[in-house]
Amino acid sequence: MTIKTVVASCVLGLAFVAGVAHAAAPAPEQTTAETTLRQSMQEALWPADIVQAAGDYLRSYPNGAWADAARALYERASGSAQALARKDVRLYRGAFQADLLPQGVKDDLRKAALGDQDAAVRLAHAYKQSGGDKAGSRYVGWLQYAAVLGNEKAAYELALHFRTQDQPVLASQYEARALALGYVMPTVLDHVRK
Numbered sequence: 001m002t003i004k005t006v007v008a009s010c011v012l013g014l015a016f017v018a019g020v021a022h023a024a025a026p027a028p029e030q031t032t033a034e035t036t037l038r039q040s041m042q043e044a045l046w047p048a049d050i051v052q053a054a055g056d057y058l059r060s061y062p063n064g065a066w067a068d069a070a071r072a073l074y075e076r077a078s079g080s081a082q083a084l085a086r087k088d089v090r091l092y093r094g095a096f097q098a099d100l101l102p103q104g105v106k107d108d109l110r111k112a113a114l115g116d117q118d119a120a121v122r123l124a125h126a127y128k129q130s131g132g133d134k135a136g137s138r139y140v141g142w143l144q145y146a147a148v149l150g151n152e153k154a155a156y157e158l159a160l161h162f163r164t165q166d167q168p169v170l171a172s173q174y175e176a177r178a179l180a181l182g183y184v185m186p187t188v189l190d191h192v193r194k
Helices: 003-024 029-041 047-060 067-084 103-113 117-130 135-149 152-164 166-182
Strands: none
Touching: 003 047, 029 067, 047 067, 067 103, 067 135, 103 117, 117 135, 117 152, 135 152, 135 166, 152 166
């Protein structure tokens, strides 16, 4: 072997190794795109938007750094989206707008979007206390959502609410749901038999 051949082989080998190393590193535009998808996953509040963003991330980066988190978000938000699609839950996209809420409960919005029952109940109570134009319907909607997610106290609170609204059919339905979820009814003192 001549010196020229050895040098050429070394140069070719170094070029190959550099090419492999370059191919293994993510391109700057790929990192930017991945970061953008990750941010959209983290900032979305409407469960269907979280599902969409997590699905987009997983299709583009199935083995990416955030793939496990994306799968978890996808699963949790999918359950929430299914609960919101039910006819007995009157809660819509507008209820998931953070600008309409006091700063103290904005974190609960994301938690509720991911299926946190207690966060949904706290949001219902925040709307009830706010007394705004949509307070009554949002209060009921958030309680319905929490009840569908399995919160027995929310179901019972709805039963009480519908009793005060002279809607006995809805009251009995939510009372039955509360019992099915394991709620223990308090002793009623005003209906004592004589």
